Amino acid sequence: MGFGxxxxxxxxxxxxxxxSEKLGGRGSHVQIGYEWQMCFFVCLLISCWFLGERNxxxxxxxxxxxxxxSSKAVLGEGTMTYFPEEVVEHIFSFLPAQRDRNTVSLVCKxxxxxxxxxxRSVFVGNCYAVRxxxxxxxxxxxxxxxxxxxxxxxxxxxxxxxxxxxxxxxxEAAARGCVGLEELRMKRMVVSDESLELLSRSFPRxxxxxxxxxxxxxxxxxxxxxxxxxxxxxxxxxxxxxxxRGPRWLSxxxxxxxxxxxxxxxxxxxxVNAGLNLSYAPTLDASDLTKMIxxxxxxxxxxxxxxxxxxxxxVVASSCKDLQELRVFPSDFYVAGYSAVTEEGLVAISxxxxxxxxxxxxxxxxxxxxxxxxxxxxxxxxxxxxCILEPGKPDVMTNQPxxxxxxxxxxxxxxxxxxxxxxxxxxxxxxxxGKYAKQLEMLSIAFxxxxxxxxxxxxxxxxxxxxxxxxxxPFGDAALLGNVAKYETMRSLxxxxxxxxxxxxxxxxxxxxxxxIEVINEWDGCNEMEENHGELPKVExxxxxxxxxxxxxxxxxxxxxx
Amino acid sequence: MEAAVGYLGVxxxxxKDTELRLGLPGTGAVDDHHHLSSQKALPSSVPSTPRGKKRxxxxxxxxxxxxxxxxxxxxxxxxxxxxGWPPVRSYRKSCFQVAASKSKAVGNKDEASKNTTxxxxxxxxxxxxxxxxxxxxxxxxxxxxxMYKGYRELREALExxxxxxxxxxxxxxxxxxxxxxxxxxxxxDLMLVGDVPFDMxxxxxxxxxxxxxxxxxxxxxxxxxxx
Numbered sequence: 001m002g003f004g005x006x007x008x009x010x011x012x013x014x015x016x017x018x019x020s021e022k023l024g025g026r027g028s029h030v031q032i033g034y035e036w037q038m039c040f041f042v043c044l045l046i047s048c049w050f051l052g053e054r055n056x057x058x059x060x061x062x063x064x065x066x067x068x069x070s071s072k073a074v075l076g077e078g079t080m081t082y083f084p085e086e087v088v089e090h091i092f093s094f095l096p097a098q099r100d101r102n103t104v105s106l107v108c109k110x111x112x113x114x115x116x117x118x119x120r121s122v123f124v125g126n127c128y129a130v131r132x133x134x135x136x137x138x139x140x141x142x143x144x145x146x147x148x149x150x151x152x153x154x155x156x157x158x159x160x161x162x163x164x165x166x167x168x169x170x171x172e173a174a175a176r177g178c179v180g181l182e183e184l185r186m187k188r189m190v191v192s193d194e195s196l197e198l199l200s201r202s203f204p205r206x207x208x209x210x211x212x213x214x215x216x217x218x219x220x221x222x223x224x225x226x227x228x229x230x231x232x233x234x235x236x237x238x239x240x241x242x243x244x245r246g247p248r249w250l251s252x253x254x255x256x257x258x259x260x261x262x263x264x265x266x267x268x269x270x271x272v273n274a275g276l277n278l279s280y281a282p283t284l285d286a287s288d289l290t291k292m293i294x295x296x297x298x299x300x301x302x303x304x305x306x307x308x309x310x311x312x313x314x315v316v317a318s319s320c321k322d323l324q325e326l327r328v329f330p331s332d333f334y335v336a337g338y339s340a341v342t343e344e345g346l347v348a349i350s351x352x353x354x355x356x357x358x359x360x361x362x363x364x365x366x367x368x369x370x371x372x373x374x375x376x377x378x379x380x381x382x383x384x385x386x387c388i389l390e391p392g393k394p395d396v397m398t399n400q401p402x403x404x405x406x407x408x409x410x411x412x413x414x415x416x417x418x419x420x421x422x423x424x425x426x427x428x429x430x431x432x433x434g435k436y437a438k439q440l441e442m443l444s445i446a447f448x449x450x451x452x453x454x455x456x457x458x459x460x461x462x463x464x465x466x467x468x469x470x471x472x473x474p475f476g477d478a479a480l481l482g483n484v485a486k487y488e489t490m491r492s493l494x495x496x497x498x499x500x501x502x503x504x505x506x507x508x509x510x511x512x513x514x515x516x517i518e519v520i521n522e523w524d525g526c527n528e529m530e531e532n533h534g535e536l537p538k539v540e541x542x543x544x545x546x547x548x549x550x551x552x553x554x555x556x557x558x559x560x561x562x
Numbered sequence: 563m564e565a566a567v568g569y570l571g572v573x574x575x576x577x578k579d580t581e582l583r584l585g586l587p588g589t590g591a592v593d594d595h596h597h598l599s600s601q602k603a604l605p606s607s608v609p610s611t612p613r614g615k616k617r618x619x620x621x622x623x624x625x626x627x628x629x630x631x632x633x634x635x636x637x638x639x640x641x642x643x644x645x646g647w648p649p650v651r652s653y654r655k656s657c658f659q660v661a662a663s664k665s666k667a668v669g670n671k672d673e674a675s676k677n678t679t680x681x682x683x684x685x686x687x688x689x690x691x692x693x694x695x696x697x698x699x700x701x702x703x704x705x706x707x708x709m710y711k712g713y714r715e716l717r718e719a720l721e722x723x724x725x726x727x728x729x730x731x732x733x734x735x736x737x738x739x740x741x742x743x744x745x746x747x748x749x750x751d752l753m754l755v756g757d758v759p760f761d762m763x764x765x766x767x768x769x770x771x772x773x774x775x776x777x778x779x780x781x782x783x784x785x786x787x788x789x
Contacts, residue, residue, distance in 0.1 A: 362650075444649075
């Protein structure tokens with residue numbers, strides 16, 4: 001990876017900034033003092049540029065030497081005598097955000113080395129986007145590793161069991177190459193007891209394990225963690241499928257265990273002070289509930305069931321002025337059932353809680369007027385997820401599609417990063433989304449749209465789109481192939497029960513070799529697909545993601561990777 | 563659904579149980595559920611917008627991909643479902659279903675609420691609902707073995723469940739020592755409950771059978787029935 005000084009360096013810096021998205025990671029988490037650090041950093045770069053430029057003028061031609069010993073006189077030695085490695089590393093420590101660290105590592109070979117050896121935290125958004133060994137080799141001194149496995153729709157049983165997402169390779173690679181590992185976070189992965197055993201024995205400084213929506217292990221694996229991780233301070237298990245082999249594992253914590261600070265295996269998310277999770281309590285009396293909530297004036301995060309009713313939400317609106325996140329879950333999962341919350345509750349919340357920025361709302365009916373009002377009252381939404389339980393249900397007052405309502409949301413909420421839409425929706429809503437939702441990173445679509453145009457609006461318009469998941473919508477090959485370069489800027493695309501055909505997937509695969517195109521056919525439809533040569537067979541489930549690892553070798557037989 | 567049953571009156575559950583019809587207890591007829599859902603749709607405060615009661619036309623009944631728990635606690639087959647819809651995590655759905663089956667088994671709403679407020683992360687992927695038969699009883703029951711911490715709790719629950727059948731000719735109710743609790747294990751053998759550690763028992767038990775002592779021969783001395 002040779003980059004030169006001077007203009008080439010500036011050029012590569014710009015390129016790195018543009019390409020850094022590819023290596024994943026979110027925006028900077030460090031806000032305070034960030035501008036000062038960036039100033040220092042930029043000054044450093046400018047000084048490098050000057051050195052390079054001076055050299056070019058002297059020699060009269062552009063050279064692009066690598067930052068090896070031969071170019072020390074040009075740049076290497078110049079920067080290194082001014083800034084020894086330790087100093088550069090110290091400067092990098094002000095850039096904790098992965099995106100920024102990826103950027104600096106592209107500047108030159110020396111910086112790549114310094115950065116990778118000093119990297120403390122690695123986030124892998126898709127475990128199949130990169131090989132585990134490669135991550136372990138590149139970042140041997142990593143302390144905190146986060147890996148995500150299955151696509152989001154796996155939460156709703158749309159991904160067949162045994163699809164993949166195995167934690168084994170990651171724990172094994174880390175055990176071989178990253179012995180200083182202290183924290184491991186995994187989401188939607190399959191973790192075996194053997195892996196947990198290996199984990200417990202491989203990392204002497206291991207202190208924090210967070211497993212969210214994982215499966216494949218039992219309390220025996222937890223017993224190994226409890227027994228061997230002497231410095232364990234955090235064990236956080238949320239919504240996992242754990243085989244319960246008895247409470248014996250709890251007694252495996254050594255008597256001398258003084259390190260455990262945070263133990264969470266009861267699905268309560270976040271600090272109790274700032275948040276309240278009542279979403280597993282259907283028999284809580286509605287009036288008791290609202291009485292309690294009316295006293296929680298400092299509440300920032302509230303998760304409830306729809307038993308709270310519109311009236312209860314009005315109480316929340318008048319009491320909880322600091323509310324930032326609200327989730328209202330359904331107590332009756334059946335499509336044509338009954339719910340005590342409607343669009344009125346949502347409007348009340350929007351009126352009373354101006355700080356609201358994150359919403360997950362299950363209900364049985366909605367109106368455009370309500371959504372337009374909500375959008376005006378709460379322009380600060382970063383996450384807006386509305387689920388009308390009956391697929392394709394129109395505005396309950398006007399019988400119109402809900403295009404205008406959601407259009408208002410994306411138009412007013414300029415910082416919207418995540419959106420889930422539902423109800424009766426035409427291509428028009430996607431036109432609005434493509435036009436206005438410029439910060440949107442994740443979009444979930446179900447039972448919506450009329451034609452390929454819908455999906456293409458999104459693919460062409462949403463500049464920051466990272467994850468797109470679609471089910472039961474009439475988007476086909478034209479939409480899939482409408483903007484193939486886009487997939488390289490995204491983490492993944494999921495499409496199930498749409499109109500995409502195998503031919504379309506094959507075309508995509510041939511055009512974009514850096515993508516894995518997974519055709520998932522639970523019912524062993526491979527044979528079916530070969531039989532119907534006349535009519536184009538539709539792909540039941542499609543999962544597309546960018547990767548540097550090539551086709552994965554742990555795919556089950558019902559997954560075909562093109 | 564359980565709440566709606568209460569709406570009908572205190573004895574609704576018992577009435578439904580003794581109703582003569584074909585099929586396993588717990589699976590209701592189509593009519594029942596329509597009746598229940600129309601009961602539910604009578605809110606005390608009338609909203610300004612009409613309550614939509616359109617049923618989705620394209621429903622498929624694929625919810626049976628879930629474990630036995632789901633089949634047991636779910637409403638009847640006629641209430642069709644779309645796979646993976648609504649987008650609620652299976653974990654959340656199964657917590658409600660576990661709560662529903664527990665309240666069915668124990669017949670005690672208070673206990674059910676205790677379980678729903680703080681569900682443990684440990685939810686077994688295999689169903690552990692087993693049928694319980696009692697010699698002389700007209701119908702069987704089903705219980706979730708995971709709900710019990712040990713043999714004593716299990717025994718108490720079973721006694722509570724079947725007390726109505728054993729008191730026919732005994733004024734003071736069932737005499738526990740008259741009965742032995744046996745089970746059928748993975749190999750199909752009839753075993754006496756209580757010999758192995760409770761964990762192992764819950765893993766290997768396929769069916770429970772409460773037998774009259776007089777029929778229990780060669781399974782051990784009467785003292786062994788004390789668990």
